[in-house]
Every structure is written in structure tokens, then in C-alpha cells.
Amino acid sequence: GESVGLHLPTLSVQEGDNSIINCAYSNSASDYFIWYKQESGKGPQFIIDIRSNMDKRQGQRVTVLLNKTVKHLSLQIAATQPGDSAVYFCAENPGRTGANNLFFGTGTRLTVIP
């Protein structure tokens, strides 16, 4: 099956600094990627998505970068706040016709130090 992983299982950042969370994927046919945020005891929450015809997409304080050459995805959070502390994981759609399934990475735990 597809492999969606993360370079680091944990990340600690100082409040106000920028955070960068990375994700590697193995299927070059994947055409859609999503970042989710999961706070303790809650379900994953959609943050931002990007299609394979783009290399950058920006939201409110968040930016997703896609490098298809090296099959790498990153989530950048600007001016990290304590409320950003959570597990972040990426998901990919492998692009098979008729399939809407996503494959998820195991996540990176972001801790914001006040």
C-alpha cells in the first residue's frame, strides 16, 4: 500500500515562532493532499488541502508546500500559538479512478512552549 510518513514524530517550538511540519509520500500518482490537526481527545480537523497541479497554497496562518519531484509535503504555521499544540498529519489520495479513499500518515506532535 501507499506509504505516507513523517520525518519527525515530535516538534517543539517557542510561541510566536514559525513551525514547519514535514510529510513524505511514496505514490507519484497521488493527486490530492490534506493536512489535518487533531487535538487531544478529539477527531481530526481539516486544516488545508492542495492538489498536485499546485505547489503552494495559503490559508490563515498556514501554508502548504508540495514538492512533487521529491514527493514531499510540508505545513508551515506562522506565529505559532499555544492553541496550535496538537498532532498534525497529512493524507494523500492516490488518484485511482473512482476511489475517494485517503491514506494517512502517523502524525507529528507539535508542542508550543509559552
Place this chain on the structure above:
Amino acid sequence: DVKVTQSSRYLVKRTGEKVFLECVQDMDHENMFWYRQDPGLGLRLIYFSYDVKMKEKGDIPEGYSVSREKKERFSLILESASTNQTSMYLCASSFGRGGEETQYFGPGTRLLVL
């Protein structure tokens, strides 16, 4: 806002009991999914459904069954609960048409099987 609700946040059952986990979405989504989430393993797909009365096995269907009698409701059934089914269960739904693969999750049900 998309709303996915799950019938219970916490559940304690005994080995051998039949367990029903209910999920309801209010956005007329075509697709619904059941995952389990375990530390270090990420989200693993149990079953999914693209339409009413339709179901497909995911990656780990053994010991589970599902029911989708109405579009908005997707039930996960543990026919005879076992201790290795202790986990966090997450339901998700997606629009499923026009390339809308984003999955929206419920709050999760933490199941403990004794």
C-alpha cells in the same frame, strides 16, 4: 459547517458483547468511512461506503461489519468484541463528487473492551 456526530464519546464493553457504533452526518455526503486509531499506527480504514446499502472492506475489516440503511447514517458493528478491539474509532464523511475527497471527521468514540 459539516457536522459528523458519533453516538458515544466513551464506551466500555465486555469481551463477547455485540457493540454498535453509530455515525450521522448532516451534509448529504455520499461517502462515509470508519477508521480505528491506535498509537503509532495512525488511522486504519475498517470499512467504507459510497452509497446507501453499499459497503466495501477497508484495510482491517476482520471482526467488524457495517450497515448503511440511510444516506446520513453509517453504523459499525463489532459482532463479538475482543480486547484487541480496544481503540479510538473515528467516523468520517466526504462529498464524493466533483473531486471533493476531503473527509470530515466526527469526535471519535473511545472503546474499551474488558
